[in-house]
Amino acid sequence: METITSKTNDKIKYASQLASASKRRECGEFLLEGARLCSDAAESGIGIVRAFFTGEALTKYSGYTDRITQVCDECYEISSAAAEKLSDTGNTQGVFCVCRIRENSASPLKERGRYIMLENVQDPSNLGAIFRTSEALGIDAVIINGGCDIYNSKALRAAMGSSLRIDLIRADNAVSFIESGKKDGVCFLACVPSETACEIPAAVSSHAGGALVCVLGNEGSGLSDAVISACDERVTIPMKGRAESLNVSAAAAIAAWELIR
Amino acid sequence: METITSKTNDKIKYASQLASASKRRECGEFLLEGARLCSDAAESGIGIVRAFFTGEALTKYSGYTDRITQVCDECYEISSAAAEKLSDTGNTQGVFCVCRIRENSASPLKERGRYIMLENVQDPSNLGAIFRTSEALGIDAVIINGGCDIYNSKALRAAMGSSLRIDLIRADNAVSFIESGKKDGVCFLACVPSETACEIPAAVSSHAGGALVCVLGNEGSGLSDAVISACDERVTIPMKGRAESLNVSAAAAIAAWELIR
Numbered sequence: 001m002e003t004i005t006s007k008t009n010d011k012i013k014y015a016s017q018l019a020s021a022s023k024r025r026e027c028g029e030f031l032l033e034g035a036r037l038c039s040d041a042a043e044s045g046i047g048i049v050r051a052f053f054t055g056e057a058l059t060k061y062s063g064y065t066d067r068i069t070q071v072c073d074e075c076y077e078i079s080s081a082a083a084e085k086l087s088d089t090g091n092t093q094g095v096f097c098v099c100r101i102r103e104n105s106a107s108p109l110k111e112r113g114r115y116i117m118l119e120n121v122q123d124p125s126n127l128g129a130i131f132r133t134s135e136a137l138g139i140d141a142v143i144i145n146g147g148c149d150i151y152n153s154k155a156l157r158a159a160m161g162s163s164l165r166i167d168l169i170r171a172d173n174a175v176s177f178i179e180s181g182k183k184d185g186v187c188f189l190a191c192v193p194s195e196t197a198c199e200i201p202a203a204v205s206s207h208a209g210g211a212l213v214c215v216l217g218n219e220g221s222g223l224s225d226a227v228i229s230a231c232d233e234r235v236t237i238p239m240k241g242r243a244e245s246l247n248v249s250a251a252a253a254i255a256a257w258e259l260i261r
Numbered sequence: 262m263e264t265i266t267s268k269t270n271d272k273i274k275y276a277s278q279l280a281s282a283s284k285r286r287e288c289g290e291f292l293l294e295g296a297r298l299c300s301d302a303a304e305s306g307i308g309i310v311r312a313f314f315t316g317e318a319l320t321k322y323s324g325y326t327d328r329i330t331q332v333c334d335e336c337y338e339i340s341s342a343a344a345e346k347l348s349d350t351g352n353t354q355g356v357f358c359v360c361r362i363r364e365n366s367a368s369p370l371k372e373r374g375r376y377i378m379l380e381n382v383q384d385p386s387n388l389g390a391i392f393r394t395s396e397a398l399g400i401d402a403v404i405i406n407g408g409c410d411i412y413n414s415k416a417l418r419a420a421m422g423s424s425l426r427i428d429l430i431r432a433d434n435a436v437s438f439i440e441s442g443k444k445d446g447v448c449f450l451a452c453v454p455s456e457t458a459c460e461i462p463a464a465v466s467s468h469a470g471g472a473l474v475c476v477l478g479n480e481g482s483g484l485s486d487a488v489i490s491a492c493d494e495r496v497t498i499p500m501k502g503r504a505e506s507l508n509v510s511a512a513a514a515i516a517a518w519e520l521i522r
Contacts, residue, residue: 129508136511237398246397249510
C-alpha cells in the first residue's frame with residue numbers, strides 16, 4: 001500500500017474539498033469517514049474511488065479495512081496529520097473513503113411501492129434519522145430534491161449507513177417529478193400541519209392500491225406551495241398539544257409507519 | 262432592577278453551577294437560557310426563582326422579558342461578561358432563568374391515560390424530541406427515571422418548551438413505579454426490538470380500556486431486563502430493513518402515535 005504523509009498531497013486536498021456541497025455536486029463524489037460506515041459502503045456496493053487509512057487504523061480496525069481493500073484498488077496509508085485534515089470529528093478513527101454519489105434519477109416507482117419524499121430538509125440529524133427510520137420500516141426508496149444534502153458528513157453519520165443502503169431517487173425538480181409520477185398513477189400525499197387536511201391513516205387507506213409517496217418539507221418553512229399544489233392530497237398528523245408542529249423526523253417516522261402497516 | 266456586573270457574583274456563580282446534573286439534583290433547580298424558552302416557562306407556571314437579562318436583551322426581547330418580570334420578583338440586569346459565563350450557546354440572547362424542578366412523583370395515572378415512560382434515555386436531542394412529539398400528539402404525561410436528565414441545557418433547547426409544559430412524572434425507581442402502577446390496573450408495554458414480541462398496534466388495542474404506558478429504553482442498551490420483566494407485555498415495531506434498530510425518538514413517535522389514535 002502506497003503511503004501519503006503530506007497533508008498537502010493532491011489526493012488529500014481533493015478529498016478534504018469534498019466537505020463542500022458544491023464541490024460534491026461538481027465532482028459527483030463524497031467523502032465518508034469512519035471504519036464501520038466505510039465498510040458498510042463497501043458491502044452495499046457503493047462505488048469507492050479510493051480509500052485512506054492511518055497505520056493505526058489498519059491494525060485497530062483491520063476487519064473493516066480488509067473489507068474496503070477487497071473492493072477498492074486505490075488504497076493509501078496516510079499520516080495522522082493527513083487524517084486530521086480529512087476528519088470532521090474530534091477523534092478520528094483514521095478510515096476514509098472517497099465514494100461516488102449514486103444517481104438513480106431515472107428509477108421508476110414500483111406499482112405498490114411506498115415512498116418518503118423530502119423537499120429541502122436541511123438539518124443533517126433530521127436527514128440521517130429519516131433515512132434510518134425509512135430503512136428500518138421497509139420504505140422502498142427515499143426521494144430527495146436538490147435541497148437535501150445527504151452527503152454532508154453529519155447527515156452520513158446520523159444515518160448510520162442507511163443512506164448508503166436504501167434506494168435513493170434524486171428529483172432535482174420536485175414539481176416535475178410529482179407531475180410525471182402522477183401520469184404513471186402514483187399518488188402523492190403532501191404532509192402539512194393543518195387541521196383541514198385529511199388525517200394520514202384515512203388518506204393512506206383510500207389510496208392503498210397503488211404506489212404511494214408521502215412528501216415532507218423543510219424544518220422552518222414546510223412544503224412549498226408549488227409542491228403542495230402538485231400533490232394529489234394534503235394530509236396531516238392530528239395534533240392535540242400546544243407544540244406548534246412535529247419535528248420533521250418525527251413526522252416522517254409516523255408517515256413511514258402508516259405507509260407500511 | 263438591580264445590576265450585576267461581575268461574573269464572580271455569587272448568584273451568577275450559583276446559576277452557572279447548575280450546568281452540572283448533580284448540582285441540579287442537589288438544589289432542585291435548573292438554569293434555562295433563551296428569550297422564548299424563559300418566557301414559555303413563565304407562561305407554563307414553572308417556578309422562576311430569579312431571572313437575569315443583559316441590557317441589550319431587555320430592549321431586543323422586551324416582549325419576552327416583560328412576561329418573565331411579571332411572574333418573577335427577583336430580576337437582575339447583568340453584564341455581557343456574566344451572560345457569557347452563564348451561556349451554553351455560542352451566541353447568547355442574554356436571557357436566563359433559574360427555575361424550580363417540578364416534582365410530580367406522586368401523580369396518579371389517569372384511568373384511560375396514555376403515557377410514554379423512558380428508562381435512561383441519555384441523548385439530549387432524543388429527550389427533547391420525545392417531549393416535543395409527546396406533547397404534540399397529546400400524550401398525558403411523560404414518565405422519566407433518574408437516568409433521564411431532561412434539565413440539561415441541550416435537552417431543554419431540543420424540547421422547544423415541551424418539557425416545561427407537558428405533565429412530567431418522576432419515577433426514580435422504574436421497577437417499583439411499574440409494580441405499583443400495575444396494582445392500580447395500569448398496563449405497561451415494554452418496547453423492544455424483537456421479532457417475538459407482540460406488534461404494538463395489536464398490544465395497544467387489546468389493552469385499550471385502561472391506562473396504558475409504553476416504556477422505552479436507553480439508546481445503546483435498550484430497556485433493562487428488570488424493567489422488561491416488570492412490564493405486562495413486550496411489544497415491538499416490526500422492522501423490515503437492514504437497520505439494526507430504530508432511533509429511540511423515532512420509536513417513541515410511533516409508540517405515542519399508536520397510543521393516541
